[in-house]
Amino acid sequence: MGAYSIYISSTYRDLIEDRNLLRLRLDQAQYITVCMEKYPPALSQSIKDKCQKDVADADIYVGIIGDKYGSLAMDENGNQLPLSYTEYEYDAAVMNKKKRLIFFKAVKEPIADERLLKFISKIKTTPFFTGVFDDYKDLPGLVLAAVVAETGDFKKKFIPGETKLLCDRVEQARFFTNSIMQNVHHHIYFFMVCGHKYNGHSMMVNRCIYSIRNQFGNNETLDIRFMANSNPPSDGEKIKQDIKNKLLSQLQSKTNEVITVFSADSFFDCLNKVNKNCLVISIIIQSTFLKNHIDVYKEGIQKFYTEFSQVDNPLYRNKKIIFFTHVQYNDETADKDVMIKDFENMPHFENKKMPVLEKINDDIIVEWMLENNLGENQFEIDNQVKEHFSTIERDMNQEYFMDNAAEAMEKIIDHYNTKKFNS
Known part of the structure; x- marks a missing residue:
């Protein structure tokens, strides 16, 4: 079959970083992501109905559960419904017998919202794959591993230049x-x-x-x-x-x-x-x-x-x-x-000044490669950095301009994709 479509479900404002990074990594891995962020501002149907239809059409449902229950859904007439959008999405996944991959974000305080506790209890009564994560940066790796495990999708995944x-x-x-x-x-x-x-x-x-x-x-x-x-x-x-x-x-x-x-x-x-x-x-x-x-x-x-x-x-x-x-x-x-x-x-x-763009160093490049799986092990990553970055002009702190590093990063991505293609 073609690329799997994956519906991403969670509360929104408290999990923005988690959702954004997960969507980005899944897109890079050439999956088709479906989520509310991609909806046009004006819909001809209620958001709840659109969400449930998209869950039904997707191959895989990925749910992210934090410490918030989320906004209550509205019907097409603007009337408030008893459940959150997230719970309606989950119900649609159960009803349509979708593969369900649920990931709980570790919380600092005990959950007090009875609605959320009831929702979590509902999740735990049905068969599903579950994982727990602390930091949003850890989520994409867990989800990708779970998707491969559930689907057997070991196809070659190429890294786009935008990485x-x-x-x-x-x-x-x-x-x-x-x-x-x-x-x-x-x-x-x-x-x-x-x-x-x-x-x-x-x-x-x-x-x-x-x-x-x-x-x-x-x-x-x-x-x-x-x-x-x-x-x-x-x-x-x-x-x-x-x-x-x-x-x-x-x-x-x-x-x-x-x-x-x-x-x-x-x-x-x-x-x-x-x-x-x-x-x-x-x-x-x-x-x-x-x-x-x-x-x-x-x-x-x-x-x-x-x-x-x-x-x-x-x-x-x-x-x-x-x-x-x-x-x-x-x-x-x-x-x-x-x-x-x-x-x-x-x-x-006022309040719109971004943090100053500073120079980078080899440690930042290594972290970038690790986060984007641009090397099978530390030895390969170190060799790639040495090969492509050793000739870049540096200051006394061993730092260099981002523009000077761009071409070297492109070469690392090309090296990875060539290796994947030939494997």
């Missing part, structure tokens, strides 16, 4: 995901990203886009990147206009749509016309252009964002525009602290 995006940057990815989920009803998001120009700015944005595409669906995200360099920067208005012109030019080029008015509304309308759900915009500001002009650039950026933010149209509630302002320094000692301090107090970046 390199998962190297380090955990803090930035978590910050981004949490910000999106905490403000899920917003239309426009602003993020500030600081770091040396060679420290993986592009890879970090690609990682965020990868996450967005998993949520909104493949090919539904537009990505635009450009330098904000108005030379010479005479005033903030000129910088604002320079940004507007570049953004408008790229958007029209990528969509073949004519945009006559520069506004958030016109951009959302453009997304509608080209059937995209999300527009990701990276504005790059380098210290080369900032020297002696920081205040002017701050004024221009602030004017641009203030003008663009003025939108409140319910027609576009399912669309999102995400801005990344990259403040990149060229000289680690001279520019870093000054630039970050000057930009982080801008109103649009």
Whole structure:
């Protein structure tokens, strides 16, 4: 048969990291994942009915149980039902005699919610495969092993090139995901990203886009990147206009749509016309252009964002525009602290400044390889790191820029896939 389809069931907000990482690893292993995150915002049926139908259609049901019972389901008329979405999903798996793989997350305090205790008791009265995990990073390995054990699916699993995006940057990815989920009803998001120009700015944005595409669906995200360099920067208005012109030019080029008015509304309308759900915009500001002009650039950026933010149209509630302002320094000692301090107090970046992009080292690469199963044992992993990373330029702390490591990571992925293909 083709790839197995796996339905992921759990409460949501308390298990976001667990679900996201599990879905990512299953996708990488070429399984078909089905879950509520992938549902379109507007459904022609109740979410409960959709969930139960998807469970019935899936090959395998994976349930993750934490210390929360979850939201009570609603029917098509908006009336509250007696059980949670998670329990209805489980009931559908039992009713349709699906393979059920249940994983309990270790809890710190005794469970007091009688509804959850009753649900757990129900689970334990029926045959199922169960596992227990402490950390969300341990869950994918347990699930994959259980899937193979239950299905006998020992097919070769190839690692996609996007796996390199998962190297380090955990803090930035978590910050981004949490910000999106905490403000899920917003239309426009602003993020500030600081770091040396060679420290993986592009890879970090690609990682965020990868996450967005998993949520909104493949090919539904537009990505635009450009330098904000108005030379010479005479005033903030000129910088604002320079940004507007570049953004408008790229958007029209990528969509073949004519945009006559520069506004958030016109951009959302453009997304509608080209059937995209999300527009990701990276504005790059380098210290080369900032020297002696920081205040002017701050004024221009602030004017641009203030003008663009003025939108409140319910027609576009399912669309999102995400801005990344990259403040990149060229000289680690001279520019870093000054630039970050000057930009982080801008109103649009309040609580939106991502952790600074720092250099990485061999330990981080080894951890990345272990987490993504890019080696059969420690000896093979050590040899791969030595072969592909030994020639990378390092500082006195044996650290190096992420951009310099990207090609080596691609070679490691190619080595793994070639080995799998020939095995």
